[in-house]
Amino acid sequence: MKERVLTGDRITGKLHLGHYVGSLKNRVELQQRYESFIMLADVQALTTHFDQPQLIKDNLRKVALDYLAVGIDPDQSTLFVQSMIPEIAELTVYFSMFVTVNSLRHNPTIKTEAKERGYKEMYYGFLGYPVSQSADIAFCKATLIPVGEDQIPHIEQTRKIVRRFNDLYAPVLVEPRALVGERLEGLDGNSKMSKSMGNAIYLDSSPGEVEEKIKKAKTDPSRIHKHDPGHPDICPIYGYHCAFRPESKQDIYEQCSRGRIGCADCKKLATGAMNELLEPIRERRRQYEGQPKRIDELLVSGTDKARAIAKETMLEVREAMSIRYF
Numbered sequence: 001m002k003e004r005v006l007t008g009d010r011i012t013g014k015l016h017l018g019h020y021v022g023s024l025k026n027r028v029e030l031q032q033r034y035e036s037f038i039m040l041a042d043v044q045a046l047t048t049h050f051d052q053p054q055l056i057k058d059n060l061r062k063v064a065l066d067y068l069a070v071g072i073d074p075d076q077s078t079l080f081v082q083s084m085i086p087e088i089a090e091l092t093v094y095f096s097m098f099v100t101v102n103s104l105r106h107n108p109t110i111k112t113e114a115k116e117r118g119y120k121e122m123y124y125g126f127l128g129y130p131v132s133q134s135a136d137i138a139f140c141k142a143t144l145i146p147v148g149e150d151q152i153p154h155i156e157q158t159r160k161i162v163r164r165f166n167d168l169y170a171p172v173l174v175e176p177r178a179l180v181g182e183r184l185e186g187l188d189g190n191s192k193m194s195k196s197m198g199n200a201i202y203l204d205s206s207p208g209e210v211e212e213k214i215k216k217a218k219t220d221p222s223r224i225h226k227h228d229p230g231h232p233d234i235c236p237i238y239g240y241h242c243a244f245r246p247e248s249k250q251d252i253y254e255q256c257s258r259g260r261i262g263c264a265d266c267k268k269l270a271t272g273a274m275n276e277l278l279e280p281i282r283e284r285r286r287q288y289e290g291q292p293k294r295i296d297e298l299l300v301s302g303t304d305k306a307r308a309i310a311k312e313t314m315l316e317v318r319e320a321m322s323i324r325y326f
């Protein structure tokens with residue numbers, strides 16, 4: 001039997017190049033060798049967007065289309081909707097009995113995200129989303145989780161939860177490991193590219209949109225004139241060269257550090273590489289865009305498949321926890 005991969009995305013907005021570099025690229029590469037599950041995380045989206053349910057609904061099909069456009073093959077990968085697997089919510093409740101509030105409060109990603117969102121106090125669902133994420137992974141006994149680096153603490157938390165469950169009750173769950181992709185900086189140069197921060201280049205961008213966004217992107221602020229020596233390490237554009245033109249990153253690093261290439265030329269090269277990557281994605285998007293019914297059918301059948309697995313796992317979980325009375 002093939003090992004399982006599980007990942008997902010909060011459907012708070014369309015997917016961007018950060019998702020591609022951090023996770024989608026790995027998912028596409030892994031889907032032949034592993035049994036792959038990809039979750040449209042609508043419940044996890046609610047942890048920060050509970051007051052915008054319509055936005056979440058509007059993004060469901062957009063994100064599904066993004067998956068298909070980047071090359072997720074529906075014959076190889078199972079797409080499913082998180083809220084339609086109520087067993088995940090049930091497993092989350094069981095896990096929450098033995099996860100301490102302190103371990104969640106000290107989770108570095110929770111801390112960063114709470115700060116970025118300006119939360120003075122944390123909502124219960126937001127603080128607990130790593131527990132829910134552990135249930136997402138555990139219900140299908142996934143072993144490999146392709147994620148961006150911000151997710152490392154959550155995968156660690158999942159491993160701990162699985163170990164604790166197996167020690168407390170019976171060894172029915174499986175410990176996953178993370179496959180960590182690169183991190184892509186946002187256009188503002190202050191934080192990772194993210195849907196919520198308005199600093200992203202979306203996968204459905206036209207060539208002109210990519211060009212415009214890159215033109216306005218932040219670069220090394222100490223570089224005033226074209227021949228001033230630059231500091232590529234703090235420039236998001238250099239990060240884009242590393243991600244999309246890795247063969248030339250050394251060369252760009254030296255040219256920028258020595259003031260031999262201006263920011264405008266450097267940006268043009270990065271734009272070209274991004275558009276080259278996006279071109280086949282645009283082509284596949286055009287093909288699927290004309291088939292909205294097919295996308296719905298894929299989501300329904302994928303969710304059915306995931307649900308059947310969740311039901312099986314929950315029989316084992318309840319048995320292990322002696323939650324079967326009649």
Ligand code: ATP
Pocket residue numbers: 008009010011012018019021022023146147148149150151181182183184185186192193194195196197
């Ligand atoms: P939000 O702002 O709503 O949290 P997001 O853009 O951070 O959205 P998520 O849905 O939280 O996206 O993340 C989905 C996956 O993509 C995770 O595995 C995450 O690590 C990865 N990811 C997101 N942004 C980046 C990035 N800039 N670089 C690398 N990986 C990323």
Ligand code: MG
Pocket residue numbers: 194
């Ligand atoms: Mg996020």
